[in-house]
Amino acid sequence: MASCTVSILFLLIVAMSAAEPPGCKIRITNRGLEMLKYETQKFVVEELSNITMPEMKGNEGRFEYTINEVKINELNLTYADLAFQPGLGLLFEVQNSSIALSFQRRILYWFFYDTGAINASAEGVNIHTVLHMTKDDLGRLKISNITCDASIGKMKMKFTGTLGRVYDFLATFLTTGMRFLLNQQICPAMNHAGLVLINSLLETIPVRTEVDKYVGIDYSLLSDPVVTSRSLDMDFRGMFFELGNENNTLVNYAVNPIVREYDRMVYLGLSEYFFDSGLYSYYKAGIFQMNIANERMPKDLEMLLRTTYFGTIMMMNPALVEYPISLRLELNSAPKTTIKTSGATVAVTAIATVMVLPPGTAPVQLSSMTMEAKFNAKVSMKGKRLAVLADLRRFKIFSNQSALESLALIPLQGPLKTMLQISIVPIINNWTKRGVSIPLADGLDFVEEVVEYHNGYLIIGANLHFSKGLREMIERKIQTDAENAI
Numbered sequence: 001m002a003s004c005t006v007s008i009l010f011l012l013i014v015a016m017s018a019a020e021p022p023g024c025k026i027r028i029t030n031r032g033l034e035m036l037k038y039e040t041q042k043f044v045v046e047e048l049s050n051i052t053m054p055e056m057k058g059n060e061g062r063f064e065y066t067i068n069e070v071k072i073n074e075l076n077l078t079y080a081d082l083a084f085q086p087g088l089g090l091l092f093e094v095q096n097s098s099i100a101l102s103f104q105r106r107i108l109y110w111f112f113y114d115t116g117a118i119n120a121s122a123e124g125v126n127i128h129t130v131l132h133m134t135k136d137d138l139g140r141l142k143i144s145n146i147t148c149d150a151s152i153g154k155m156k157m158k159f160t161g162t163l164g165r166v167y168d169f170l171a172t173f174l175t176t177g178m179r180f181l182l183n184q185q186i187c188p189a190m191n192h193a194g195l196v197l198i199n200s201l202l203e204t205i206p207v208r209t210e211v212d213k214y215v216g217i218d219y220s221l222l223s224d225p226v227v228t229s230r231s232l233d234m235d236f237r238g239m240f241f242e243l244g245n246e247n248n249t250l251v252n253y254a255v256n257p258i259v260r261e262y263d264r265m266v267y268l269g270l271s272e273y274f275f276d277s278g279l280y281s282y283y284k285a286g287i288f289q290m291n292i293a294n295e296r297m298p299k300d301l302e303m304l305l306r307t308t309y310f311g312t313i314m315m316m317n318p319a320l321v322e323y324p325i326s327l328r329l330e331l332n333s334a335p336k337t338t339i340k341t342s343g344a345t346v347a348v349t350a351i352a353t354v355m356v357l358p359p360g361t362a363p364v365q366l367s368s369m370t371m372e373a374k375f376n377a378k379v380s381m382k383g384k385r386l387a388v389l390a391d392l393r394r395f396k397i398f399s400n401q402s403a404l405e406s407l408a409l410i411p412l413q414g415p416l417k418t419m420l421q422i423s424i425v426p427i428i429n430n431w432t433k434r435g436v437s438i439p440l441a442d443g444l445d446f447v448e449e450v451v452e453y454h455n456g457y458l459i460i461g462a463n464l465h466f467s468k469g470l471r472e473m474i475e476r477k478i479q480t481d482a483e484n485a486i
Contacts, residue, residue, distance in 0.1 A: 019222075020222055020237070020252060021252055021254065021255075021256045021271070021273075022222055022235035022236055022237065022238060022256060022257065022269075022271070023236070023237060023238025023239055023252060023254070023270065023271050023273045023274040023277065024219065024235075024236040024237070024238025024257075024268070024269070024270055024271075024274055024438070024439070025233065025234065025235055025236065025238075025256075025257045025259060025267075025268070025269035025270075026233070026234045026236070026266065026267070026268055026269075026438075026439065026440075027231050027232070027233045027234075027259045027262075027266065027267040027269075028231060028232045028265070028266050029230065029231050029262045029263075029264065029265060029266070029267070030083075030084070030230055030231070030262070031262075031263070031264065031265045031463075032264075032265030032266050032463075032464055033082055033083065033084065033090075034082075035265055035463075035464055035466075036082060036464075037080070037081070037082040039466060039469060039470040040082050040092060040470065041077060041080045041082075042469070042470070042471075043193065043470045043471055044077075044080070044092065044094075044190070044193065045075045045077065046471060047189050047190070047192070047193045047197075048072060048075055048099070048186065048189055049072045049075060050072075050189070051072055051182070051185045051186070051189050052070070052185075053070040053103075053181050053182065053185060054181070055067065055068040056068070056177055056178070056181070064107070064108040065105060065106065065107045065108075066105070066106040066107075067103050067104070067105055067118070067178070068103065068104055068106075069103055069104040070101060070102075070103040071101060071102050071103065072099060072100075072101050073100045073101055073102055074099070074100040075097070075098075075099050075100075076097055076098045076099075076100075077094055077097045078095070078096050078097045078098070079093075079094065079095040079096055079097065080092070080093070080094050080095075080097070081093050083229075084227050084228065084229055084230070084231065084232060085130050085131075085227065086227055086228050086229050087227060088130055088131075088132050088133070088227060089130065089131045089132050089133030089143070089225075089227055089232075090130070090131040090133065090227075090232075091128075091129070091130050091131075092127075092129045092131070092190075093127065093128055093129070094125065094126060094127040095126050096124060096125075096126065097125040097126075098121055098122060098123045098124075098125060099121065099122040099125055099152075099182070100119075100120075100121050101119075101120050101121070101122070101182075102117055102118065102119050102120065103117070103118055103120070104116075104117060104118070105117070105118050118157055119157070120155060120156060120157045120175070120178060121155065121156050122152045122154075122155045122179065122182055123152075123153055123154050123155070123156070124151075124152060124153020124154055125150075125151075125152055125153070126150065126151050126152075126153075127148070127149075127150045127186060127190065128148070128149045128150075129146060129147070129148045129149075129187075129190050129194075130146065130147040130148075131143045131146055131194050131198075132144050132145040132146070132147070133224070133225050133227065133232070134224045134225075135220075135221035135223065135224050135225070138207055138208075138220065139207055139208075139219075139220025139221045139222075139237070140202065140203065140205065140207050140220070140221070141202050141205060141221060141225065141234065142199050142202055143194045143195055143198055143199050143202070146190065146191050146194045146195060148186075148187035148190050148191060149187070150183055150186035150187050150190075151183065152179050152182060152183050154175075154179075155175040155178055155179040155182075156175065157175055157178075197474050198474075200474060200477050200478060200481075201441055201442070201470070201473055201474050201477060202441065203477065204441050204442035204443075204473070204477055205219070205439050205440065205441050206219050206437055206439055207219055207220050207439075208220060209437075210243065211240070211436050212434075213243070214242070214243060214281070214282060214285040214287055215240050215241060215242055215243060215278065215281040215282060215285060216240070216241055216243055216246070217238075217239070217240050217241070217278075217436060218237045218238075218239045218240075218241060219236045219237065219238065219438075219439040220236065220237050221234060221235065221236060221237075222235045222236065222237055223235055230262055231262060233259070234439075236439055238270065238271070238273070238274045238277075239252070239273070239274075239277045240274075240277040240278040240280070240281040240282075241277075241281055242281045242282075242284045242285050243285070244285060245284065248284055249277065249280075249281075250273070250276060250277045250280040250281075250334075252271075252273045252277075253273070254271040254272045254273035254276070254456060254457070255271055255272070255455070255456030255457055256271065256457075257269030257270060257271050257454075257456075257457040257458075257459065258454075258457075259459060261459075261461060263461070264448075264450075264461040264462060264463055265462065265463045265464045266446070266461075266462055266463070266464055267459055267460070267461050267462075268381075268438060268446075268459070268460040268462070269457055269458070269459050269460075270379075270386075270457060270458055270460075271339075271456060271457040272337045272338065272339050272456055272457065275337040275339075275344075275346075275377075275388075276334070276335075276336060276337050278436075279334050279335040279336075279337065279346070280334040283331055283333075283334040283335070284334075288330070288331040288335075288350075289328070289329065289330040289331070290328070290329045290330075290424070291326060291327075291328050291329075292326060292327040292328075292329070292419075292423075293324060293325075293326030293327070293357060294324055294326075296423075297324075297325070297326065297327070298419055298422075298423065300415065301327075301415050301416070301419050302324075302325055304411070304412060304415050305325050305327070305354055305412070306321075306325060308409075308411065308412060309325075309354060309366045309367060312366050312367070313356065313366065316364065316366075317364075320356045320358060320364060323356050323357055323358045323359070324356070324357045325354065325355070325356055325357070325366075326354075326355050326356075326357050326363065327352060327353070327354055327355075328352070328353040328355065329350050329351075329352055329371070329424075330350060330351050330353075331348060331349065331350045331351075332349055332350065332351050333349055335347060335348045337377070339453055339454070339455070339456055339457055339458055340453065340455055341453055341454060341455060342453065343376060343377075343378075343453050344376070344377040344378075344379060344453060344458065345374055345375060345376055345377060345393065346374070346375045346377050346390065347372075347373075347374050348371075348372070348373045348374070348375065349370065349371070349372050349373075350370070350371045350373070351368060351369075351370060351371070352368070352369050352370075352371050352397065352416075353365060353367070353368050353369075354366045354367045354368075354369075367399070367401075368399075368401070369397050369398060369399050369409060370397065370398055370399075371395070371396075371397050371416070372394075372395070372396050372397075373392060373394065373395045373420065374392075374393045374394040374395075375390040375391060375392055375393060375425075376390070376391045376393045377389070377390055378390075378391070379451055379458060379460070380449070380451070381438075381446045381449040381451075381460055381462065382435070382446075383445040383446065383467075384437055384438050384440045384444065384445055384446060385434075385435035385436065385437055385438075386435050386436050386437075386438055387432060387433050387434070387435035388432045388433075388435075389429055389432070389433065390425060390428050390429055390432065391425070392417065392420055392421050392425055395413070395416070395417040395420065396413060397409050397412060397413055397416060441473070442468075442473055442476070442477070443466060443467050443468035443469075443470075443472070443473035443476075444464055444465070444466065444467070445464070445465045445467050446460070446462040446463075446464070446465075447462060447463050447464070447465045448462055448463045449461070449462040450462070
């Protein structure tokens with residue numbers, strides 16, 4: 001029995017240690033939920049205003065009646081709250097509110113026939129709705145279930161028309177039926193709002209999507225969101241992949257980002273793996289190589305290369321002196337990101353090959369050297385796009401052939417570093433400033449961002465801004481789906 005218990009504990013420990021750490025983590029706090037509350041309240045009012053009710057027919061004594069064309073005129077949400085429901089998801093609650101509505105009547109009493117409008121009000125309206133948040137099979141955040149309970153305390157009616165006062169005694173009978181019917185329509189409307197409309201909005205959050213023509217990114221959830229009374233935490237894979245070979249990905253051994261704060265509306269945690277998987281994917285896609293020749297070659301650098309390798313050229317073939325010189329840069333391994341409390345850096349190792357380009361024949365190699373560079377990487381957010389700005393911090397070159405040649409390369413170090421700063425770093429920054437989208441619903445943006453660097457990961461704290469209303473975002477998603485279906 002004891003050995004069986006030890007085996008089970010061992011398997012549990014192995015399973016826990018084998019769990020994939022997130023490359024990206026998002027926390028939404030109570031402050032973020034407070035900002036979402038107004039949009040949610042407005043959205044719920046619009047949904048309940050669209051309630052349709054079936055026609056009522058019946059008789060009471062000598063009265064025969066028909067009630068139809070029921071319209072919700074106004075909803076007065078005296079108290080409405082949106083909060084986290086620990087272990088489940090979100091709680092939307094309405095208390096002691098009222099609904100004003102109107103409908104048409106047709107009443108036959110003996111030989112008298114009368115029509116007119118009825119104004120009614122439902123008071124003491126209470127709605128308790130819990131949205132269960134989970135991840136689906138694709139790793140997308142979704143509302144998997146809704147628990148709803150609604151009640152109406154009382155209902156009042158006011159008749160108008162020729163025989164309005166005569167029919168007041170029907171009010172008690174009709175209000176009972178109308179209260180029952182209205183109460184039966186509230187939860188179905190809330191279910192449709194969450195399971196259909198809100199889920200359609202959650203589908204705008206990218207899960208596995210292309211970044212450009214070289215790589216894509218996987219933002220699938222690794223587990224169901226963790227909901228406490230203060231926050232909703234989501235762990236995303238946060239992994240880039242090469243589009244040409246999606247199975248060739250980097251294994252995540254990085255530190256799990258830890259979000260400790262609750263002061264801002266939202267926090268985004270990114271580990272070193274998030275950036276390394278991107279650099280690895282681009283490296284495998286073959287974009288980290290460059291040929292500098294002809295008009296792309298700075299004149300002073302070309303002159304320096306000719307001077308440095310003049311002896312080599314003369315020993316090979318003096319006729320090569322008059323031909324153009326090229327410099328080929330190619331990374332021999334994927335760049336590596338390091339994040340510390342002092343900031344983020346990216347280490348790069350490349351092979352630089354100097355060649356002469358005689359026309360009509362193959363290039364003639366003069367030398368091959370190793371270049372090691374370290375870049376400072378400044379991370380920033382704009383809207384929902386994450387961007388990186390690189391700045392060359394350290395640079396050195398050495399020969400792959402001999403220590404003596406490494407000494408001869410010292411005069412090249414300064415000009416090559418300048419060439420990198422002036423010619424190559426701007427190209428890199430022009431590419432990286434396009435950024436990559438983070439897993440956030442369409443219409444929501446980060447504002448007032450603050451980046452904090454930790455050992456192995458960084459945290460971006462920000463507030464949220466609705467660039468569109470909740471209804472507008474949902475209608476745009478529905479319209480887009482309809483257009484794509486054509």
